[in-house]
Amino acid sequence: MPKKKRILILSEGFGAGHTQAAYALSDSLRLLAPHLQTRVLELGTFLHPTLAPLVIGAYRKTVATQPKLYGLVYRSQDRKALNRLTQLALHRICYAQTAAIIRQLRPDTIVCTHPFPSAVISRLKRFGLEVPLCTVITDYDAHGTWVSREVNTYLVSTADVKHKLESLGIPSGSVQVTGIPVHPNFWQPHNRDDLRTRFGLQRLPTVLVMGGGWGLLQDRKFLHHLTLWREQIQLVLCLGSNQASLRTLTEDSRFRHPNIRLLGFTKEVSQWMDVSDLLITKPGGMTCTEGLAKGIPMLFHKPIPGQEERNLQYFTQMGFGEVIRSAETIDVWFRQLVDHFPDIAHARSSRPAGGGPAYSPARCSQAIMELVR
Structure with missing residues (x-):
C-alpha cells in the first residue's frame, strides 16, 4: 500500500485570515483527497510560544491605533522583498528549528499562507531543501514581501495579482489564479427557513455585522446608528473572541432587543451568512472571500x-x-432591504451553490492536489 502524501501548511497569526486559509486548505484537501495527510502550524508561535504572541500583539496594536503609519510602511515596501535585516532575524529565530521540523515531518509539499514562513522555507531551499514550495497569497494584492524566486508555485486571488507578481520578476508559469481558499462549510448553501427556525430568527431582513477586534465593533457611534433600524431589521453582531466588546454591548440597553443578536465566537459563520441578506465587515481577504462564496x-x-x-x-x-x-450609506441599503425584502429573500434562496462564475471555492485545493501528484 503506497504511503500517504504529506502536506505541511505554514501560517502566522498576524490577523486571523492567514491561519483561517491554512485550516480551510487542510480540511478541504482531506475532504477532496482522503489519501493526503495535512499538518497546519503557525510557525513562529510553534517555535517560540512566548515571544511570538508579544510580537503579534504589538503588530495588532500598531494596526489598530496607528493605521496611517501602518499604511505608510505597507506602501513604502509595496514592491520590495523582505529586507536583509528581516531575513536575518527570521533566519536566526526560525532557520535551524524549521529545518529540524521538516526532517521530522518529511512533507512531500510545503504550502505557506503568510509571507514570513514562505521566506524561511525559501531560504532553506536556497541552501539545499528540495521539497516543493507553494505559496497562497491571502489578499487581493501581491505585496513585495511575498516575493521569492525559490517559491515553485504561487496560488493567487485574481489575474491582477498574477500580473503584479510577473512585474516583480516571477515567471508567469509559476503563478495560478485559483481564488483564496475558504472552508468547505462555505461551499454549499443551507436552507434559510431551517436556519431561521434553528437560530430563532423572524422572517425579516437580516444584517450580519462582523469585525472582531479590528475597529468595526469599537466604533460605537456606527453601531448605535444601526440600532435605529432594529424594529424593521434583524441585526446579528458577531464579536468573535472579543469578550470585552461582547460584555459592553450586552450591558447597553440599546442592544437588548428581540431583533438584535450578539454572538461570541462561532463556527457557524457560513450558516449566519446564508440566513443574512447583507454583510457589514472590514474588507479582510478571508471574510470577503467567504462572503463571495x-x-x-x-x-x-x-x-x-x-x-x-x-x-x-x-x-x-x-x-x-x-x-x-x-450613515446615509447604511440608511439607503437598509431602506432597500425593508422595501424589497420578498424579492431579495427569493434571490438569496435561489442562489446557485459554489460561489457562481466569479469564484470557485474548491479551485485552490484542487490546484494543490495537482501539484502533489
Missing part, C-alpha cells in the same frame, strides 16, 4: 490602509459591495 452583498467599514484598501478596491470595482462613506 455565499453570494451575499457587502458593505465595507473603514479599511485599514494597506491590503484592506486593495481588497476594497477589488470588491467595489467588481460590484460585490460598497464602502460605507456615511
Whole structure:
C-alpha cells in the first residue's frame, strides 16, 4: 500500500485570515483527497510560544491605533522583498528549528499562507531543501514581501495579482489564479427557513455585522446608528473572541432587543451568512472571500490602509459591495432591504451553490492536489 502524501501548511497569526486559509486548505484537501495527510502550524508561535504572541500583539496594536503609519510602511515596501535585516532575524529565530521540523515531518509539499514562513522555507531551499514550495497569497494584492524566486508555485486571488507578481520578476508559469481558499462549510448553501427556525430568527431582513477586534465593533457611534433600524431589521453582531466588546454591548440597553443578536465566537459563520441578506465587515481577504462564496452583498467599514484598501478596491470595482462613506450609506441599503425584502429573500434562496462564475471555492485545493501528484 503506497504511503500517504504529506502536506505541511505554514501560517502566522498576524490577523486571523492567514491561519483561517491554512485550516480551510487542510480540511478541504482531506475532504477532496482522503489519501493526503495535512499538518497546519503557525510557525513562529510553534517555535517560540512566548515571544511570538508579544510580537503579534504589538503588530495588532500598531494596526489598530496607528493605521496611517501602518499604511505608510505597507506602501513604502509595496514592491520590495523582505529586507536583509528581516531575513536575518527570521533566519536566526526560525532557520535551524524549521529545518529540524521538516526532517521530522518529511512533507512531500510545503504550502505557506503568510509571507514570513514562505521566506524561511525559501531560504532553506536556497541552501539545499528540495521539497516543493507553494505559496497562497491571502489578499487581493501581491505585496513585495511575498516575493521569492525559490517559491515553485504561487496560488493567487485574481489575474491582477498574477500580473503584479510577473512585474516583480516571477515567471508567469509559476503563478495560478485559483481564488483564496475558504472552508468547505462555505461551499454549499443551507436552507434559510431551517436556519431561521434553528437560530430563532423572524422572517425579516437580516444584517450580519462582523469585525472582531479590528475597529468595526469599537466604533460605537456606527453601531448605535444601526440600532435605529432594529424594529424593521434583524441585526446579528458577531464579536468573535472579543469578550470585552461582547460584555459592553450586552450591558447597553440599546442592544437588548428581540431583533438584535450578539454572538461570541462561532463556527457557524457560513450558516449566519446564508440566513443574512447583507454583510457589514472590514474588507479582510478571508471574510470577503467567504462572503463571495455565499453570494451575499457587502458593505465595507473603514479599511485599514494597506491590503484592506486593495481588497476594497477589488470588491467595489467588481460590484460585490460598497464602502460605507456615511450613515446615509447604511440608511439607503437598509431602506432597500425593508422595501424589497420578498424579492431579495427569493434571490438569496435561489442562489446557485459554489460561489457562481466569479469564484470557485474548491479551485485552490484542487490546484494543490495537482501539484502533489
